[in-house]
Structure formats: structure tokens, C-alpha cells
Amino acid sequence: MASGRRKWGGWRPVHALFLLPAFLLYTLFVVYPMVSALRFSLYEWNGLERVAFSGLENFRTLFTRYPYDEEVWDALRHNLYLFAVTMVVQNAFALFLAVVLDRGIRRGRTLFRNIFFLPHLIAVVVVGFLWSLILNPQFGVFNRFLEAVGLGVLAHPWLGDPDTALTAVALVNAWSWVGFPLIIFLANLAGIPEEYHEAARLDGAGGWQVFRYVTLPLLAPSITIVTVLTFIGNFNAFDLIYAMGGSNGSPGGSTDVLALLFYRIAFAGNDPNAVGVSNALAVLMFVVVFAVSVVYLRWRGRGEVTY
Numbered sequence: 473m474a475s476g477r478r479k480w481g482g483w484r485p486v487h488a489l490f491l492l493p494a495f496l497l498y499t500l501f502v503v504y505p506m507v508s509a510l511r512f513s514l515y516e517w518n519g520l521e522r523v524a525f526s527g528l529e530n531f532r533t534l535f536t537r538y539p540y541d542e543e544v545w546d547a548l549r550h551n552l553y554l555f556a557v558t559m560v561v562q563n564a565f566a567l568f569l570a571v572v573l574d575r576g577i578r579r580g581r582t583l584f585r586n587i588f589f590l591p592h593l594i595a596v597v598v599v600g601f602l603w604s605l606i607l608n609p610q611f612g613v614f615n616r617f618l619e620a621v622g623l624g625v626l627a628h629p630w631l632g633d634p635d636t637a638l639t640a641v642a643l644v645n646a647w648s649w650v651g652f653p654l655i656i657f658l659a660n661l662a663g664i665p666e667e668y669h670e671a672a673r674l675d676g677a678g679g680w681q682v683f684r685y686v687t688l689p690l691l692a693p694s695i696t697i698v699t700v701l702t703f704i705g706n707f708n709a710f711d712l713i714y715a716m717g718g719s720n721g722s723p724g725g726s727t728d729v730l731a732l733l734f735y736r737i738a739f740a741g742n743d744p745n746a747v748g749v750s751n752a753l754a755v756l757m758f759v760v761v762f763a764v765s766v767v768y769l770r771w772r773g774r775g776e777v778t779y
Contacts, residue, residue: 506758509751509754509755509758510751512747512751513748513751513752513754514526514527514528514530515748516529516530517744517745517746517747518744518745519747520747526748530745530748530752531752533745533749533752534749534756540737543725543728543733544730544753547728547733548730550638550721550727550728551706551709551729551730553642554641554642554645554709554729555702555706555707557642558642558649558706559699559702561642561646562645562646562647562649562650562702563653563695563698563702565646565650566650566651566652566698567653567657567695569588569650569654570653570654570657570658571657571683571687573585573654573658574658574661574662575661585654588650588654589651589652590651591648592649592650592651592652593651596648596711597714599648600711600712600713600714600715600716601715603644603716604715604716607630607631608631609627609628609629609630615627615628631716631717632723633723635726637722637723637727638726640716641712641713641716641717645706645712648712649705652701653694653698653702656694657691657694657698659694660690660691660694661691664691668686669682669686672685672686696769699768699772700765700768703764703765704761704765707730708731708757708761709729709731710729710731710732713727713729713732714732714735719735720736730753730757734750734753734754734757737749737750738750
């Protein structure tokens with residue numbers, strides 16, 4: 473009995489009772505909707521009435537029937553661009569802030585940490601509407617600020633130009649969520665023993681070399697999880713883009729993403745088979761996110777440094 477307890481870490485059947493409520497909620501609100509989406513995607517629908525089993529026909533419709541065949545690829549490219557900008561701007565800036573707060577600032581560290589985390593606490597829809605007002609070309613604060621500092625030539629209808637709208641949304645998204653990776657990086661930095669940095673400095677390493685060859689490799693676990701969460705979040709992006717560009721991804725579909733396309737197909741279109749096609753798109757989004765996340769986690773897990 474003693475060896476059995478050591479093997480299972482003291483696990484007893486009664487412990488399952490504490491996990492049961494969470495398991496039931498997870499099954500009800502996560503597993504069941506996912507299974508239902510897969511089941512609905514395999515049928516042809518006439519409104520809310522299921523007509524017949526159609527196999528993968530709804531998936532074929534997404535890639536072969538106009539306008540879905542164009543909208544899916546455009547939305548996918550926009551999701552990838554949104555992820556790329558967020559990774560470069562949000563996470564790189566969050567890493568920089570985390571290192572500065574952990575190594576360079578002693579007084580007021582908590583205050584600065586709370587300030588940078590504050591946008592993350594604001595509802596995303598509110599953030600979207602506020603920045604829509606800030607970037608308004610007629611009365612927006614941002615263009616007036618550029619004019620006040622002598623840079624009026626740069627004033628621009630940021631959300632009204634297809635060439636700049638998606639970038640503007642991506643930067644707002646990065647600003648809104650920068651506090652989340654900041655907290656993760658700070659937690660990881662707090663767990664790195666100071667002896668490692670002292671040993672590197674004793675060997676003659678400068679500040680950049682200490683960061684490059686000591687701190688950064690030891691931040692690999694948090695960088696991995698932040699990358700995965702950023703990818704998942706940007707491939708499910710909806711509320712911020714809806715608030716700033718509407719359900720059609722205005723202007724001219726330049727801010728359209730997969731979640732917006734799903735919304736239009738399911739609730740704002742006139743396709744009688746909307747239930748089948750929209751659920752096919754939902755399943756496709758899940759497969760892409762799941763596959764990329766698993767492959768990336770397995771790849772990164774091989775080269776992570778532990779301490």
C-alpha cells in the first residue's frame with residue numbers, strides 16, 4: 473500500500489470529487505460545443521432544419537464557392553498579419569519592460585507594473601470604441617496631437633485607409649494586451665537565480681551578453697507560452713476588430729478576420745446552409761489553432777533550457 477501511494481502521489485478516489493465540478497463545466501461549455509460544431513458541419517441545413525448528411529461538402533464550399541473562397545484566404549492572411557505585428561510589437565515591448573522593471577527600476581516597480589497592466593483590465597469593446605474616437609480623422613486626438621507638435625503632414629484617416637487600418641488595429645491590440653505577457657515575463661525573471669548573472673559578469677560578460685546568453689535562454693518557457701497564447705488569441709480575434717471596423721471588416725474588408733467571417737456567415741448572411749458552412753469554418757479554425765500550437769510546443773520543448 474505504501475508503494476502504491478508513493479506511485480500515485482497520495483491520490484485517492486475521493487480526490488476526483490473535487491475535480492468533478494470543473495470537469496462537468498469544461499465538458500458542458502467546451503467539449504460539447506466543439507463536438508456539436510463538428511457534427512453540424514457534416515450536414516446540409518435549410519435554415520435551422522437539418523436536411524441531409526453531406527460529409528465534407530461544407531468544407532469544400534468554403535474553398536470553392538464564391539465569395540467564401542476569396543474571403544477565407546483574405547481573412548486568414550489578416551489573422552497571420554495581426555499575429556505577426558502583435559508578436560513583434562506587444563511581446564518584444566513587454567519583454568523589454570519586464571527586464572527594465574526587474575533589473576533597472578527598484579522604486580515604483582509595482583506602480584509601473586500596474587500602469588502597464590491597466591489596459592488589459594478594460595473591456596476590449598470599450599478599448600475599440602475609445603481608439604476609434606482617438607483615431608477619428610475629423611476630431612480625433614491623435615491627429616490633433618501630430619498637428620500640435622508640427623507633424624501635421626503625418627495626419628491620416630488611419631481606420632479609413634485600407635493600407636493602414638489593419639496595422640492600426642494590430643497596434644491597438646498590442647497596446648491593450650501588453651500587460652499580460654509583461655506579468656508572465658516578470659514572474660519568469662523573478663525565478664532566475666541571481667547567481668547566474670553574477671557568474672556571467674565575473675567571466676567578463678557585458679549587460680547585453682548577460683541578457684543574450686543567460687537571461688534570454690532561461691526565459692524560453694515563458695516565451696513559448698506567450699507565443700502560443702498570442703497565436704490563439706489573434707486567431708480568435710473578434711471583439712476589438714468588430715468595435716473598430718464593424719462586422720464587414722471595414723474599410724473594404726481590409727480588417728476582416730476569420731472570426732468576423734464566421735459571424736457574417738452564421739448570423740448576417742442569407743445562405744440557407746449558413747449553419748453547416750459556419751460550423752465548418754469554426755472546425756477549420758480549431759484545427760489550425762490546435763495543430764500549430766501542438767507542433768510549436770513540441771518543437772520548442774526540445775530546446776528549452778531549465779534551471
